[in-house]
Amino acid sequence: MLDILKETWSWWFSGAIITGIMFLLLFFGQSFGFSSNLRTICSAAGCGKSVKFFDFNWKSQIWNLVFLIGAILGGFIAHQFLSSDEAINISSNTVADLAKLGFSAPQSVQPAELFSLEAAFTIKGFLILAFGGLLVGFGSRYAGGCTSGHAISGLSDLQFPSLIAVVGFFIGGLIMTFLIIPLLF
Amino acid sequence: MLGTLFGIVMAKSEALSWYRIQEMFRFQAFHMYGIIGTAVTLGVIGVALIKKYNIRDFHGNPIKFHPKEKSIVRYLLGGIIFGLGWALSGACPGPMVVNIGYGFFTMIIVFLFALLGTYVYGYFKDKLPH
Numbered sequence A: 001m002l003d004i005l006k007e008t009w010s011w012w013f014s015g016a017i018i019t020g021i022m023f024l025l026l027f028f029g030q031s032f033g034f035s036s037n038l039r040t041i042c043s044a045a046g047c048g049k050s051v052k053f054f055d056f057n058w059k060s061q062i063w064n065l066v067f068l069i070g071a072i073l074g075g076f077i078a079h080q081f082l083s084s085d086e087a088i089n090i091s092s093n094t095v096a097d098l099a100k101l102g103f104s105a106p107q108s109v110q111p112a113e114l115f116s117l118e119a120a121f122t123i124k125g126f127l128i129l130a131f132g133g134l135l136v137g138f139g140s141r142y143a144g145g146c147t148s149g150h151a152i153s154g155l156s157d158l159q160f161p162s163l164i165a166v167v168g169f170f171i172g173g174l175i176m177t178f179l180i181i182p183l184l185f
Numbered sequence B: 001m002l003g004t005l006f007g008i009v010m011a012k013s014e015a016l017s018w019y020r021i022q023e024m025f026r027f028q029a030f031h032m033y034g035i036i037g038t039a040v041t042l043g044v045i046g047v048a049l050i051k052k053y054n055i056r057d058f059h060g061n062p063i064k065f066h067p068k069e070k071s072i073v074r075y076l077l078g079g080i081i082f083g084l085g086w087a088l089s090g091a092c093p094g095p096m097v098v099n100i101g102y103g104f105f106t107m108i109i110v111f112l113f114a115l116l117g118t119y120v121y122g123y124f125k126d127k128l129p130h
Helices: A002-006 A011-027 A036-044 A058-081 A092-100 A123-142 A147-156 A160-184 B002-012 B018-025 B031-052 B073-089 B093-102 B107-127
Strands: none
Touching: A011 A147, A011 B002, A011 B031, A036 A058, A036 A123, A036 B107, A058 B002, A058 B093, A092 B018, A123 A160, A123 B073, A123 B093, A123 B107, A147 A160, A147 B031, A147 B073, A160 B018, A160 B073, B002 B093, B018 B031, B018 B073, B073 B107, B093 B107
16 A cells, blocks of 8 residues: 555546645635745735735634645655655656756656755856746736646636636746746756 | 645655656646646536535535636736746745755745745735736
């Protein structure tokens, strides 16, 4: 049983669990949307004094911060107890495309070229991580949600704005993947 | 509890991986589409059932869905900016923190800058087209 859990979870099983999480959150009177936590943390840090957007009762969102802490713990558990420590098995076409950009074949779930300490402490490596985060944080609040809020919760409720946002996610993602990343590496 | 399950599923489905996001944006595997597609398909059915039978939550209140404000420009522009960051860092906000728990501590940099990005949005909110 544990061996099955240690392998990569299949897409249908993972997708079903994500839906289960969304419905359990709804059942407990909450909703599934992760990026709201970024706004909540800014507000808790006192940004509401100077910027109106962060002036709201962030304590009503503590349940979502608990969800965030839980997610960190989940990552830890998955790595410590449910990991097989095998290299990620992505498409050979992707490996080949990334090799042309100078990425070596996957050794773990994340490329050392981006996420190792050595990479993060080069100027270029740091700027890539910083810009990536900046764009995600700005974009998710501008669009009013991230993958969980729009692609999962919003599309499940057949919300047209969420469809536009998801189309936007892909336009941005494709521009980055095919036009900008080749310039960076 | 639910957050922990979310963290485990993000890690074990490999949705937290930069490689998986690259594979998705290069249309070279079904994996990420399968995850999101399954979640949305089941989600659409479940939401329709909740609405049809007026299912109540744990506290006995009707489950409400909050329609998003009508607009195109903010969803499209915001979405594009988000997508640029998603493909570059390989992480949306949830998987960022799951990565930190997983042991990729450099994701802390990404997360802190995502907080900064959110702050910048809040600061300029009234000047942006919505």
